[in-house]
Amino acid sequence: MSSQLLPSYDVLRMGITHLATLGLAVWAAINHRYIYAGIRTLPRDLLALSRFAKTILALKYVQRGNKTVGQLFDENAKKEPQKVLLYFEEERWTNEQVLRLTNKIANYFQQQGFKKGDSVAIFMENRPEYLCIWLGLSKIGVVAALTNYNLRLQPLRHCFEAVNCKAIIYNDELSPALKEVMEIGGLVGTPLYSLCSLNEMPTIPSAIHLGKTLEQALDTQPIVPSKIEFQDKLFYIYTSGTTGLPKAAVIKHSRYLMAAVGNFYMHGLRKDEVIYTALPLYHGAGNMLGGGVALCFGVSMAIRKKFSASNFWKDCIRYDVTAAQYIGEICRYLIAQPPSPYDKSHKVRIMFGNGLRREIWPDFVKRFNIPQINELYGATEGNCNMVNIDNKVGAVGFLxxxxxxxxxxxxxxxxxxxxxxxxxxxxxxxxxxxxxxxxxxxxxxxxxxxxxxxxxxxxxxxxxxxxxxxxxxxxxxxxxxxxxxxxxxxxxxxxDRKGDTFRWKGENVSTAEVESVISSVYGLKDAVVYGVEVPGTEGRAGMAAIADPDGSIDLDVLAQGISKALPSYARPLFIRILHQIEKTGTYKLQKLEYQKQGFDVTKVEDKVYLLKGTSYVLLTQTMHTDIVEGRMKF
The missing domain is CATH 2.30.38.10 (Luciferase; Domain 3)
Structure with a gap:
């Protein structure tokens, strides 16, 4: 009987084979694009997978060892104590110098009673001490709050109070901003530590001269009562999130190390690099991606106080830079500079950052002779991070x-x-x-x-x-x-950026925060703020639609109030005056419509004003044409 059934089994097997073949053919027909794409991108994917594997292995190593940023830095510093870690203007900071200052910071603040979990604000411009201070505080578990030095008045006060800062460390040039916060009732009883020259006194009489107090502090490794661990908080970075005032994003040692390790391996960086950054150290890009590679891998880093288009390539030549950070605005300013012998006299082999527009990408690479552009995507507080490692024009990453x-x-x-x-x-x-x-x-x-x-x-x-x-x-x-x-x-x-936040001049701007300032300055209830595209620029510029039914608004008063309360990148570039704003509850539908209309005075019947300096002037059709055709720059 079994022999009689064999043909049936063969027929069944053949039928199954044919069905499987047919199914595979149908699947291939439907997914042929994916198969073709997978074959085309295989070299890219294999390179990425190898780098990703190195990243994961390194992260597992530090996680299993319960390592902290301070521990990794100490290990590197002791291996190469005389290696220059930080370049700044005429200064050269060796690993040993950075190690000693971080230990002094840790020992002094521990002696003053600061303990694990306390928050201390750092309100400073870029300088080597910036990295040393938060790193030193982290050695005793104190969590630094990295505060944007462009903020003023209520937004600045909010940042200090949001995480209950028990002290503020600042460079003395920013004293006026702190005085303004004091005038509105802030900083009562908060110790202030001024970083100023040893032969000068702090501008604020009650402030403590940090440099002098550290002279007597111990520079040995601090002895801490509570162990600092991989999953402990390292610092706060303020981000606009999607609504409201700045929010303190929690950055743990684990998060910082993920950024540093991922940046090092995914970009294919080497330990003999010199990285250049003019990005603010209160941001994740400059501090975690640039500073992280320096502190965790011992890679030398050149820091500039503030970005300068005319000095960018000069600095790269001066410090023998091989890797440089950028944001889209930096690239736009650089390419707008007149041609110079410095354009191709540098040794920069790779630039990494975000926001390089595809329209200028090829010209940027050609003019400055940059072999590798690694555009990346990520959010300070988020978990969606990716990078473009194969020079694909316009792409922020791939998966x-x-x-x-x-x-x-x-x-x-x-x-x-x-x-x-x-x-x-x-x-x-x-x-x-x-x-x-x-x-x-x-x-x-x-x-x-x-x-x-x-x-x-x-x-x-x-x-x-x-x-x-x-x-x-x-x-x-x-x-x-x-x-x-x-x-x-x-x-x-x-x-695009979704929701109530837009990005301008490399910074995220909360529309709710700007609306709040407009209301407080002029007492206007009906005002909506949104971002609009400006040809030839990165991101979106701020624009406010304000209801003024009785024609009583004084734009000079508004401009003065906005200029005093908001950093330059958050000030609305355009103001649109309407008779009324239709109520929609959340204004979201209205914002969308206003955003689509933008500042096109050829289509908008309402008067539109442009911020020039610290005043708003009526936007004419001629001015609008100049903006659209790129003759008016921002």
Missing amino acids: PWYLSWLIPYQLIKVDEATGEPIRGKNGKVLICEPDEPGELIGKIQKNHPIRDYLGYADKNSSKGKVLENAFKKGDAYFRSGDILVRDIFGYFYFK
Whole structure:
């Protein structure tokens, strides 16, 4: 009987084989684009995977060893004590000098009663002491609050109070800003430590001269009662998030090390590099990506107080720089400079950063002879980080479609008006197809060195950034608030900033914060702020639509109040005066419509004003044309 059944088995097996072949053919026909893309990008993907593996192994090493940033720095410093770690103007700081100052900071503040978990604000411009101070505080578990030195009045006071800062360390040139905060009732009883020359006295009489007090401090390794660990808080970085005043994003040692290790390996950096940064050290890019590679790998770093387009390449030549950081604004300013012999006389082999516009990318590379541009994407507080390592013009990073399980990022569909995720009938969020714009989200995995989301010091602010039950019950994803597009080859392209935040001059600006300032300055209830595109510039410029039914607004008073309360990048470049703003509850629909109309005075019947210096002037059609055609620069 069994022999009679054999033909049937053969027929069944052949049928299954044919069905499988047919199914594979159908799958290949449907997914042929993905197969083709996977083959085309295989060299890129293999290189990325090898670098990613090194990153993961290094992170596992520091995690298993319960390492901290201070421990890694100490290890490197003791191996090469005389190596120059930091360049600044005419100064050369060796590992040994940095080590001694960090220990002095730790011992002095511990002696003053500061302990693990306390917060101390650092309100300083770029200088070597900046890195030394927060690193020294971290050795005793004190959490530094890295405060934007452009902030003034209430936003600045808010930053000091949001994390209950028990002291403020500042460079004396910023004394006027602190005096203004005192005038509005802030800093009562808060110790102030001024960093000024040894032969000078602090401008604020009550401030403590930090340099003199440190002269007698011990420069030996501090003895701490509580062990400092890998998952402990390192410092706070303020970010606009999506709404309201600046929020203190929690940066743990683990997060900092992830950024430093990932930056070192994913960019293919070497230990003999000299990295150059003119980015502010209160930002994650300059402090974590640049400073992190210096402190954790012993790579030399050249710091500039503030960015200077005319001195950028001169500095690179002066310090033998091989790797430089950028943001889009820096690249735009550099390419706008007249040609110079310095343009190609440097040794820079790689530049990494974000915001280099695809329109100027090829010209930038050609003019300055930069072999490698590594555009990257990331958020200070987020877990969606990626990098473009193969010079793909315009891409902020990539993730092959077939590796989404390894790095679980997704682009999801969101409602354009409300910003809320769109869900299907089964309740799951909808994933975007190739070339379809959507919000970037990243899966949250607690205590994972890459996927964890630490949120803000204010837990209520953290909740709004988490998307729950996205694909299954109980899951959680970080919401980036950014709209990106992903092509068939896995490249991501930045499209827009979602919600109530826009980016201008390399800084995130909260529309709610600007609206609050306008209301406090002029007592106007109906004002909405949004970002508008300006041809030839990065990001979006601020614009405010203000209701003025009785024609009583004094733009000079408004300009003075805005200039005093807001840093230059947050001041609305354009003001639109309307009779009234239609009520929509949240203004979101109205903001969207105003944003689309922009500052085009050929289409907008309302009067539009342009900020020139510290005054608003009527925007004419001629001025509008000059802006659009690039004759008027910002």
